Amino acid sequence: MGRYALHAVIALCLTASVAAAQTQDPDARAAAVEKQMTDAERVQLLHGILAIPGGGDVNPPGVPITGGFIKGVSRLGVPDLIESDASLGIVNPNRLRPGDTATALPSGQTLASTWNPKLAFSGGALLGREARARGFNVVLGPGLNLARNPRNGRNFEYVGEDPLLAGVLAGETIRGIQSERVVATAKHFALNNDETLRHTADVQIDKDAARESDLLAFEIAIKRGNPSAVMCSYNLVGGAKACGNDWLLNQVLKGEWKFPGWVMSDWGAVDDVFYVNAGLDQQSGQQIDKQVWFDAPLREGVARGTITKARVSEAVRRILRGLYAVGADSPGAKPAIDQAAHNAIARQSAREGIVLLKNEGAILPLAANARRILLVGGNADIGVLAGGGSSQVTPVGGPAALTHVGGPGLLGQWGDQLYAPSSPLKALRAALPKTEIAYESGYDVETAAAMARGADVAIVFATQWQLEGWDATTMRLPQGQDALIAAVAAANPNTIVVLETGNPVEMPWAEKVKAVIAAWYPGQQGGDALAEILTGAVNPSGRLPQSWPIDARQNPRPEPIGLGQPEGTRVTLDYKEGADVGYRWFAHQTFKPRYAFGQGLSYTSFAYSKLSARVRGDSVTVTATIANTGARAGASVAQLYLTGIAGKPALRLIGFEKVELAPGQRKVVTITADPRLLADYRNGAWRIGGGRYDLALGQSSADLALRASVSLKSATLPR
Ligand code: BGC
Numbered sequence: 001m002g003r004y005a006l007h008a009v010i011a012l013c014l015t016a017s018v019a020a021a022q023t024q025d026p027d028a029r030a031a032a033v034e035k036q037m038t039d040a041e042r043v044q045l046l047h048g049i050l051a052i053p054g055g056g057d058v059n060p061p062g063v064p065i066t067g068g069f070i071k072g073v074s075r076l077g078v079p080d081l082i083e084s085d086a087s088l089g090i091v092n093p094n095r096l097r098p099g100d101t102a103t104a105l106p107s108g109q110t111l112a113s114t115w116n117p118k119l120a121f122s123g124g125a126l127l128g129r130e131a132r133a134r135g136f137n138v139v140l141g142p143g144l145n146l147a148r149n150p151r152n153g154r155n156f157e158y159v160g161e162d163p164l165l166a167g168v169l170a171g172e173t174i175r176g177i178q179s180e181r182v183v184a185t186a187k188h189f190a191l192n193n194d195e196t197l198r199h200t201a202d203v204q205i206d207k208d209a210a211r212e213s214d215l216l217a218f219e220i221a222i223k224r225g226n227p228s229a230v231m232c233s234y235n236l237v238g239g240a241k242a243c244g245n246d247w248l249l250n251q252v253l254k255g256e257w258k259f260p261g262w263v264m265s266d267w268g269a270v271d272d273v274f275y276v277n278a279g280l281d282q283q284s285g286q287q288i289d290k291q292v293w294f295d296a297p298l299r300e301g302v303a304r305g306t307i308t309k310a311r312v313s314e315a316v317r318r319i320l321r322g323l324y325a326v327g328a329d330s331p332g333a334k335p336a337i338d339q340a341a342h343n344a345i346a347r348q349s350a351r352e353g354i355v356l357l358k359n360e361g362a363i364l365p366l367a368a369n370a371r372r373i374l375l376v377g378g379n380a381d382i383g384v385l386a387g388g389g390s391s392q393v394t395p396v397g398g399p400a401a402l403t404h405v406g407g408p409g410l411l412g413q414w415g416d417q418l419y420a421p422s423s424p425l426k427a428l429r430a431a432l433p434k435t436e437i438a439y440e441s442g443y444d445v446e447t448a449a450a451m452a453r454g455a456d457v458a459i460v461f462a463t464q465w466q467l468e469g470w471d472a473t474t475m476r477l478p479q480g481q482d483a484l485i486a487a488v489a490a491a492n493p494n495t496i497v498v499l500e501t502g503n504p505v506e507m508p509w510a511e512k513v514k515a516v517i518a519a520w521y522p523g524q525q526g527g528d529a530l531a532e533i534l535t536g537a538v539n540p541s542g543r544l545p546q547s548w549p550i551d552a553r554q555n556p557r558p559e560p561i562g563l564g565q566p567e568g569t570r571v572t573l574d575y576k577e578g579a580d581v582g583y584r585w586f587a588h589q590t591f592k593p594r595y596a597f598g599q600g601l602s603y604t605s606f607a608y609s610k611l612s613a614r615v616r617g618d619s620v621t622v623t624a625t626i627a628n629t630g631a632r633a634g635a636s637v638a639q640l641y642l643t644g645i646a647g648k649p650a651l652r653l654i655g656f657e658k659v660e661l662a663p664g665q666r667k668v669v670t671i672t673a674d675p676r677l678l679a680d681y682r683n684g685a686w687r688i689g690g691g692r693y694d695l696a697l698g699q700s701s702a703d704l705a706l707r708a709s710v711s712l713k714s715a716t717l718p719r
Pocket of ligand 1: 067068085086140187266267390
C-alpha cells in the first residue's frame with residue numbers, strides 16, 4: 001500500500017472510532033474508561049488547582065492562567081479539564097493573559113430582564129464558542145441563586161428572584177454552552193444568596209420551602225439544560241456546608257433529580273475529605289483549602305475503609321460521562337470568532353434587558369428637536385460599568401477605565417471597577433448629530449446643576465458597583481449620587497436618570513425626575529443600546545426580574561447580617577420568608593415595592609383580552625389575545641400567575657411568553673403552566689392539592705388584567 005493510501009486508511013479508522021465513541025452512550029463509555037484506570041489516575045481526576053499563579057504556586061507547564069485546572073488521563077484520551085469563568089463572558093483573571101479580551105455580555109440581571117430564553121441560548125453558545133476558541137472545555141457558569149437579598153454582591157451574575165424565570169433562562173444558557181461541546185456548570189448549589197461571611201453563613205430554611213424556591217430554580221434549569229456539572233456553594237445549609245451536605249447533594253440532586261453529572265466544589269469550599277461521602281465528586285481550587293483533601297486523605301480513607309472504592313469510581317464516572325455527554329473530549333478545531341455576530345448578541349441582550357421604569361409625560365424617547373442635552377456622571381463619556389469578582393470580563397477593546405478601590409479582603413483583591421468601552425455619550429452624539437450633547441462628570445454637584453440649568457434635558461448616569469465577596473450595606477446609591485440627582489433635577493425639570501447598578505436602589509428623588517431607566521450592567525454594547533432606547537430607535541421591552549423595594553426596611557432581613565464581623569464568624573440566616581421570595585414576600589405584606597416584579601414600560605401600549613384556560617392532565621394551558629394598541633412596534637411579556645389555591649391567596653409565576661407586535665397587530669398567545677408551580681412540595685413529592693385554582697394573566701405581577709379559574713384534581717407529580 002502506498003504511503004498516501006495508508007494515511008487515508010488510518011484517517012478513516014480514526015474518524016470511525018471517534019464517531020463510534022461519540023455515538024456510544026456516555027454512561028457506557030464512562031464505565032468502560034473508568035475500569036481501565038489505575039487508582040492514581042482516578043484520584044488525579046478528583047482534584048485540581050486554581051490555575052492562577054500566586055502565593056508560591058506556579059501553573060504546570062502549558063496550563064493557561066485560568067479559573068481551574070484538573071489533570072486528565074491522556075493515555076485513555078481523557079482531556080485535561082481547563083475551566084473558565086463564567087456566564088457574562090470568558091474571563092481573563094486579573095488580566096493575567098496579556099491582551100486576551102472577550103465579549104462582555106450584559107449582566108445576568110439584564111439577561112433576566114429580557115424574559116427571552118432564545119437570548120439566553122445564544123449568549124450561552126457565545127460563551128461556549130469563546131471558551132472553545134481558547135482551549136477551555138468547562139465554563140464555570142451559569143449562576144442562578146435567587147435574589148433574596150437586594151444587596152447581594154453577586155445578584156448581577158444571577159437571573160432574578162423567581163424560580164421559573166431563573167430556571168428557564170439558566171437552563172437555556174446551559175444548553176447554549178453545551179451546544180459548543182463545552183461543559184456548563186450550574187452554580188452555586190445552593191442557597192448562596194449573600195456574600196457577607198459566605199463561608200460561615202448558615203442558612204436556616206424549611207426544606208420543603210427550599211424545594212419550592214431556590215432548589216426549584218436548579219431543578220428546572222438542570223432538567224431543561226442537562227448541565228454536565230454542578231458547583232456546590234460556600235455557605236452552610238441547615239448546619240452543614242453545602243459541599244458536604246448529604247441532603248442537598250446525595251438526597252436531592254443525585255437521588256431525587258437523578259443528576260448524572262459531577263459535583264465540583266466552589267474554590268475553597270472543602271473542609272473535609274468526607275465531603276466525598278456526602279456527594280462531592282471533585283475538589284476545585286485545592287490550594288485555597290486547608291488541605292488537598294481529595295488526594296492523600298482520600299486514598300487513606302479508601303485504605304481504611306471509611307470511603308469506598310465504589311464511591312471513588314462513581315465520582316470518576318460522573319466526570320467522564322459529563323465530558324462525553326457534551327463531546328468535550330472531542331472539541332474539534334478551535335472556532336474562529338465572528339466578533340460582529342457576538343457583538344450583535346451582546347447588543348440584543350442589552351436592548352431587551354434595559355428596563356424603562358418611569359416615563360412621565362412621555363419625555364422618552366428624546367425629542368428629535370431637543371437642542372441641548374447634558375449627560376452627567378457615571379463615566380458616561382467613556383463607557384458603562386461592569387460588576388467585579390471572578391465573573392469580571394475584560395471586554396473587547398480593553399477596559400475603558402479601571403478605577404482602583406483597594407482595601408482588605410476580596411474588595412481589595414478584586415477592587416478594580418471596570419468600565420466597558422461603549423460610551424453612551426458617543427452613541428448619543430452619533431444618533432442625534434444635530435443636537436448639542438455635553439458631558440459633565442458630576443464630580444462637583446454645583447457645577448453639574450449649573451450646567452443642567454441651561455440644557456433642554458439632563459440625563460444623570462448613576463452607578464452602584466457590586467462585586468463578588470462583598471454585599472452592599474445599604475440600598476442607597478453610593479458617593480453622594482442621590483444629592484447629585486436631586487440637585488440636577490432641581491435645576492432642570494426634564495431630568496432623566498439612567499441607573500447602572502447590580503441591584504435595585506433607593507430613589508429618594510423618584511418624584512422629582514421625569515424618567516428612570518434600569519440599565520443594570522449592560523455589557524460591552526450597553527452604551528449603544530442605551531442610546532437606541534433613549535432615542536427610540538429601540539422600543540424598551542425589559543421587565544424587572546426582581547422586585548424593586550422602596551428601601552431596605554421592606555426586605556425580609558432589613559439589616560445586613562454579619563456586617564463588620566471578622567471572616568470565619570458563624571452567622572445564621574433565618575429565611576423566615578421560606579419560598580416566598582421577592583414578589584411573593586411582598587404579596588404577604590401591607591406595603592408595596594416601588595416597582596413590582598415583571599414591571600417595565602414601553603413606548604407603545606398593549607391590550608390583553610379573551611383569556612381562556614383549560615386543564616390538561618396535571619397542568620393548565622391558557623390562551624389570550626394581545627394587541628399592540630399604540631403607534632410603534634414593541635414587545636410585551638405576557639405573564640401567567642397562580643393567584644389562589646382552593647380559596648387561599650397565592651402569587652406564583654407559572655408561565656410567560658414574550659410577544660413582538662407591530663402597531664395594530666394582535667396575536668394569540670398560548671402558555672402552559674409548569675405543573676410544579678401548581679403543586680406544593682410536601683412529604684417528599686410535588687402534590688397538587690386539588691380544587692379551584694385561580695389564574696391571572698397580565699403585564700406584571702401587579703398588573704393582572706385577566707382572570708380565570710380552573711378545577712384541578714389532586715395529584716402527585718411524577719419525579
Ligand atoms: C467563585 C466561583 C468561581 C470560582 C473560580 C469562586 O470564588 O465563587 O463562582 O467559579 O471562584 O473562579
